[in-house]
Amino acid sequence: MACFLVPAAEAVITTIAARVMKSREKEEVVRVTLPDGSIEEATKLPFSARLGWLNKMLWGGSALLAFEHVWHGEVVPFFPFLTAVESGETAGILAEMGSAGVMMAALVTAVWVGMLVVSSVVEKRALRASKPTGEGAWV
Amino acid sequence: MTLLTTVFAAIICTIIWYRGAPKSEMKVGTLCWMYWGASLMWLIDAIFEYSEHGAEFFAPAPAEMLNDFYLGLSVVALGLIIWLVILLVKDPKGVVKAALFRKI
Numbered sequence: 156m157a158c159f160l161v162p163a164a165e166a167v168i169t170t171i172a173a174r175v176m177k178s179r180e181k182e183e184v185v186r187v188t189l190p191d192g193s194i195e196e197a198t199k200l201p202f203s204a205r206l207g208w209l210n211k212m213l214w215g216g217s218a219l220l221a222f223e224h225v226w227h228g229e230v231v232p233f234f235p236f237l238t239a240v241e242s243g244e245t246a247g248i249l250a251e252m253g254s255a256g257v258m259m260a261a262l263v264t265a266v267w268v269g270m271l272v273v274s275s276v277v278e279k280r281a282l283r284a285s286k287p288t289g290e291g292a293w294v
Numbered sequence: 295m296t297l298l299t300t301v302f303a304a305i306i307c308t309i310i311w312y313r314g315a316p317k318s319e320m321k322v323g324t325l326c327w328m329y330w331g332a333s334l335m336w337l338i339d340a341i342f343e344y345s346e347h348g349a350e351f352f353a354p355a356p357a358e359m360l361n362d363f364y365l366g367l368s369v370v371a372l373g374l375i376i377w378l379v380i381l382l383v384k385d386p387k388g389v390v391k392a393a394l395f396r397k398i
Contacts, residue, residue, distance in 0.1 A: 162331075222368070
């Protein structure tokens, strides 16, 4: 009915949060070992860019789901836009948003959190591999 | 069927993205995120349908399956159109800009 509205609402919030964070972040330069063994200076991926992963998943998923709802005649291009509202099933819409909608937003966010954890582990490993020991070690 | 079609689209896009990484001149990553996001959302839809219909969920009528596949292909096409618009607007290779301006 309108489950895609919940992840879309989350997308609005995370997009604003990413914009605010981007304007406040500073670049962190690190040294990493490339697969060919050479060492290069690189900037760490900022959190706002990582939040961008979530934004893209939420916006993209909501857009494609909205299309599915148009396909099934649940969303129409004229007011009140939802056929269920027209037929007086507002309670049904809210119930679906509270169950499927919330679950959708929660699953996408949980997957993103999982990706943050994995990327952080990969990052730490790469930095550890680049750190030489003994004289002249990087601070 | 819609879920399956989108998951396959997401997997193919991820493979294409990985082959081209770390350069992202074609912005394939955006397409990946879009399809993965939709796949996760449809997975929830599928779980809810399964909890409602049980094993019957795995045995859809042929006409229903065909319509779902048709929807899946349309969703993939819409995703590609959105990606194409983003690619042309952001123009990471400067192709559109080069087409609009000529050197004197």
